[in-house]
Amino acid sequence: MxxxxxxxxxxxxxxxxxxxxxxxxxxxxxxxxxxxxxxxxxxxxxxxxxxxxxxxxxxxxxxxxxxxxxxxxxxxxxxxxxxxxxxxxxxxxxxxxxxxxxxxxxxxxxxxxxxxxxxxxxxxxxxxxxxxxxxxxxxxxxxxxxxxxxxxxxxxxxxxxxxxxxxxxxxxxxxxxxxxxxxxxxxxxxxxxxxxxxxxxxxxxxxxxxxxxxxxxxxxxVWQIAPECVVVSPANNDSVTSDRQICIEGWAWADAGVIRVEISVDGRQSWAEAELDERRDFGWQHFRFHWTPAAGEHQLSCRCFDAHGAGQPDASARNEIHSVVVSAS
Structure with missing residues (x-):
């Protein structure tokens, strides 16, 4: 045809x-x-x-x-x-x-x-x-x-x-x-x-x-979707209020399902576990992390791990770690 x-x-x-x-x-x-x-x-x-x-x-x-x-x-x-x-x-x-x-x-x-x-x-x-x-x-x-x-x-x-x-x-x-x-x-x-x-x-x-x-x-x-997650909010280059708690949130997904999401608020020097919703069917999973920023510029990053323990590369991959930069004042 x-x-x-x-x-x-x-x-x-x-x-x-x-x-x-x-x-x-x-x-x-x-x-x-x-x-x-x-x-x-x-x-x-x-x-x-x-x-x-x-x-x-x-x-x-x-x-x-x-x-x-x-x-x-x-x-x-x-x-x-x-x-x-x-x-x-x-x-x-x-x-x-x-x-x-x-x-x-x-x-x-x-x-x-x-x-x-x-x-x-x-x-x-x-x-x-x-x-x-x-x-x-x-x-x-x-x-x-x-x-x-x-x-x-x-x-x-x-x-x-x-x-x-x-x-x-x-x-x-x-x-x-x-x-x-x-x-x-x-x-x-x-x-x-x-x-x-x-x-x-x-x-x-x-x-x-x-x-x-x-x-x-x-x-x-290129078949199965590798573990990946993104920060949806705040957006890149957003301004936030210092010394006031905000919620970092986004989506995580993988063919095998995601079992853990971690957030870094200091340019990937340290990581802390975020709250993560369970998966429905093959859908993505919502995550959230509450954080109170000090004044200044901050790089926020997220990474996730699937049910087989696989994670995300730092760079040079279709599922590399996602980051945004925000300013607090």
């Missing part, structure tokens, strides 16, 4: 939209549509919902094409999940902090795959978007990502048709997008058009050339 009366490009090329105040705009548990980032590699497209269909093929016993009407007739589920961009694949060590927390709704991917009959040899699920264009010198290569079969069959993975209680807009990947809670947004393929079950990882540029991190033990796909 390419350029036609049913699929058209509404913006050609790379696009990024973020709130003017960045993370300091993210004051609510559920992020409103207008405060959630938009990023696309090749284009934004709009699809005629009446013409859309999802092709399921590869290592399945019953390949099929599923219409939107059929998708909507399946049992629908809601999952609250942090939604975070992994950052530019051209500069993977830069922290971008494009993030929000939303409520997705739609049928489970597992219900569709089981209905098609999964072959025993299938170990990966490839997902392909319907956009096309150019990115980083690559022309018209389909945006294909992959998931291990175990994650694809997890109950939280949805064929999303709605976000925050409203039908999924074209800019959000509608009419149907894949949603993979706990994993970076690059894996939640927009404008979903094809699902293929295979015995190997997908061979395209978005799984081979891009979105792989180098580690001491080799290359690792």
């Amino acid at each position: 390419k350029a036609s009366d049913t699929v058209r490009i509404t913006h050609a090329g790379y696009l990024l939209q973020v709130p003017d105040r960045g993370v300091h705009a993210l004051t609510e548990y559920v992020t409103d549509d207008e405060k959630l980032f938009i990023v696309t590699h090749m284009a934004l497209i709009e699809i005629d919902p009446s013409a859309w269909c999802l092709r399921v093929d590869g290592m399945v016993r019953r390949p099929c094409e599923i219409t939107l009407e059929q998708i909507l007739s399946l049992p629908q589920y809601e999952v609250t999940s942090v939604h975070e961009c992994a950052g530019s694949p051209l500069t993977p060590l830069e922290a971008k902090r494009r993030v929000g927390n939303v409520v997705w709704a739609g049928p489970r991917l597992s219900d569709v795959l089981h209905a098609c009959g999964i072959e025993q040899e299938a170990s990966y699920v490839w997902s392909e978007g319907l956009e096309w264009g150019e990115f980083a010198g690559i022309q018209n290569q389909p945006f294909v990502k992959d998931l291990p079969i175990e994650k694809a069959l997890a109950p939280e993975v949805l064929l999303a048709v709605a976000m925050n209680g409203r039908p999924l807009r074209a800019e959000r990947g509608g009419p149907v997008r894949l949603v993979v809670p706990g994993w970076y947004g690059t894996n939640s393929v927009k404008w979903l058009g094809r699902i293929t079950l295979a015995g190997t990882r997908a061979p395209g540029p978005y799984t081979t050339r891009f979105y792989n991190d180098l580690t001491p033990t080799g290359s690792r796909p």
Whole structure:
């Protein structure tokens, strides 16, 4: 399904939209549509919902094409999940902090795959978007990502048709997008058009050339969201009143869930534990720390640790420690 009366490009090329105040705009548990980032590699497209269909093929016993009407007739589920961009694949060590927390709704991917009959040899699920264009010198290569079969069959993975209680807009990947809670947004393929079950990882540029991190033990796909947190309030360069208690607060998240958040008010020389809310579904967790500033300039930082004990790097990583500077007088 390419350029036609049913699929058209509404913006050609790379696009990024973020709130003017960045993370300091993210004051609510559920992020409103207008405060959630938009990023696309090749284009934004709009699809005629009446013409859309999802092709399921590869290592399945019953390949099929599923219409939107059929998708909507399946049992629908809601999952609250942090939604975070992994950052530019051209500069993977830069922290971008494009993030929000939303409520997705739609049928489970597992219900569709089981209905098609999964072959025993299938170990990966490839997902392909319907956009096309150019990115980083690559022309018209389909945006294909992959998931291990175990994650694809997890109950939280949805064929999303709605976000925050409203039908999924074209800019959000509608009419149907894949949603993979706990994993970076690059894996939640927009404008979903094809699902293929295979015995190997997908061979395209978005799984081979891009979105792989180098580690001491080799290359690792950019899949699970690493521990990360941000100070939402006070904002960077805010002025506060000295000798009067304020509340430092923000959000923390990780695929495995966050078990501890620490705050530094002295330029990372010392750390103290913050109060932390429990996680709901795969959503982010609110933290707060009460502090009485002395007069002067202060660097405030936050860091978190997930259920496996992993923490955040000081610098040079997409999830590096977040800091703000405030002045007290």
